[in-house]
Amino acid sequence: MDLGLRTSDSGLRTSDSAIAHAAVILRAGGIVAMPTETVYGLAANAFDPKAVARVFEAKRRPSFDPLIVHIADLDDLPGVATEVPEAARAVAERFWPGPLTMVFPKRPEIPDIVTSGLPTVGVRFPDHPVARALIRAAGFPLAAPSANPFGYISPTTAEHVREQLGDAVDAILDGGPCRVGVESTILAWRPEGPVLLRAGGTPVEALEEVAGPISRPAPRMPTAPQDAPGQLPRHYSPRTPLSLDASPDDFPAGARLGWLGLGRPDRPERYVSVESLSESGDLREAAARLFAAMHRLDALGLDAVLAQPVPNKGLGLAVNDRLRRAACQG
Numbered sequence: 001m002d003l004g005l006r007t008s009d010s011g012l013r014t015s016d017s018a019i020a021h022a023a024v025i026l027r028a029g030g031i032v033a034m035p036t037e038t039v040y041g042l043a044a045n046a047f048d049p050k051a052v053a054r055v056f057e058a059k060r061r062p063s064f065d066p067l068i069v070h071i072a073d074l075d076d077l078p079g080v081a082t083e084v085p086e087a088a089r090a091v092a093e094r095f096w097p098g099p100l101t102m103v104f105p106k107r108p109e110i111p112d113i114v115t116s117g118l119p120t121v122g123v124r125f126p127d128h129p130v131a132r133a134l135i136r137a138a139g140f141p142l143a144a145p146s147a148n149p150f151g152y153i154s155p156t157t158a159e160h161v162r163e164q165l166g167d168a169v170d171a172i173l174d175g176g177p178c179r180v181g182v183e184s185t186i187l188a189w190r191p192e193g194p195v196l197l198r199a200g201g202t203p204v205e206a207l208e209e210v211a212g213p214i215s216r217p218a219p220r221m222p223t224a225p226q227d228a229p230g231q232l233p234r235h236y237s238p239r240t241p242l243s244l245d246a247s248p249d250d251f252p253a254g255a256r257l258g259w260l261g262l263g264r265p266d267r268p269e270r271y272v273s274v275e276s277l278s279e280s281g282d283l284r285e286a287a288a289r290l291f292a293a294m295h296r297l298d299a300l301g302l303d304a305v306l307a308q309p310v311p312n313k314g315l316g317l318a319v320n321d322r323l324r325r326a327a328c329q330g
């Protein structure tokens with residue numbers, strides 16, 4: 001079922017009746033793809049372990065990867081988390097709603113399947129009117145990972161969700177293209193202080209202005225997904241290998257190559273397709289365009305995509321992190 005009724009070009013409103021219908025589906029234990037300002041999420045009632053299990057199934061997501069719980073008001077926080085430090089409250093007041101997830105000790109009502117058995121829960125208050133209206137209409141927080149098959153590019157349009165997960169979800173709400181375009185920044189509050197678990201849509205430099213120094217563990221190469229190709233949805237093209245910092249000379253003369261980066265490549269004639277994330281070098285614009293550009297390149301059946309890292313500051317940290325992960329899975 002597709003409830004994507006777009007009523008304005010800005011994409012900020014899906015009709016109230018579509019949201020109400022999606023809330024009914026959620027209350028019945030169904031799963032709904034919803035727009036957020038970062039990427040589209042695949043939502044289920046965070047208190048219903050069976051509904052959450054359907055999310056894992058639809059995404060073919062391993063059970064050891066915990067989901068983020070989405071709330072629509074600061075007052076919802078005590079219902080999912082305990083022990084919110086004073087500094088975290090200050091950060092929440094400054095950056096929520098927005099592209100920030102914070103990890104706290106969880107309430108016992110949050111089922112283990114949501115947190116993969118961890119005693120903590122990742123909580124996010126999204127800044128998208130459709131996501132917030134949906135949470136309010138449902139009447140409970142929504143557990144939602146990004147709405148893509150595990151290990152693939154995150155969706156930043158309803159069309160991406162339709163292509164990748166269409167048949168596996170009960171409804172898709174279309175809120176237009178995501179404004180931020182990369183997933184939320186994840187911050188954990190540990191006894192020793194705040195720790196950055198994932199670079200994302202809120203620059204860590206901005207967080208530090210409120211939270212003080214945030215420790216940043218050295219980036220680890222994530223392990224490749226275990227899925228055999230036969231288990232993957234047929235409508236999704238095999239992932240094109242992505243190389244970071246490579247030269248076209250590293251490939252045979254006839255290789256069909258794509259390029260991804262800021263500005264323009266040195267030798268544009270060597271590429272079948274060039275995706276400039278921002279002509280002016282704007283890192284926010286680059287983040288907003290990143291996943292859609294990766295989806296377009298991946299649809300071309302190229303031999304390889306050559307990606308150029310961006311400056312490692314502001315949203316560039318998140319862009320480089322996603323490029324590194326894509327390169328690792330290539």
Ligand code: TXA
Binds near residue numbers: 115118120126
């Ligand atoms: O922007 C976003 O965060 C999007 C939108 C839909 O809200 N969601 C998202 O979810 O990116 P997902 O499932 O693709 O990534 C969630 C990640 C997990 O892979 C895990 O690394 C981390 O959040 N996470 C969740 N709960 C955690 C916890 N209790 N402790 C540590 N990390 C956690």
Ligand code: MG
Binds near residue numbers: 145146154
């Ligand atoms: Mg994801």
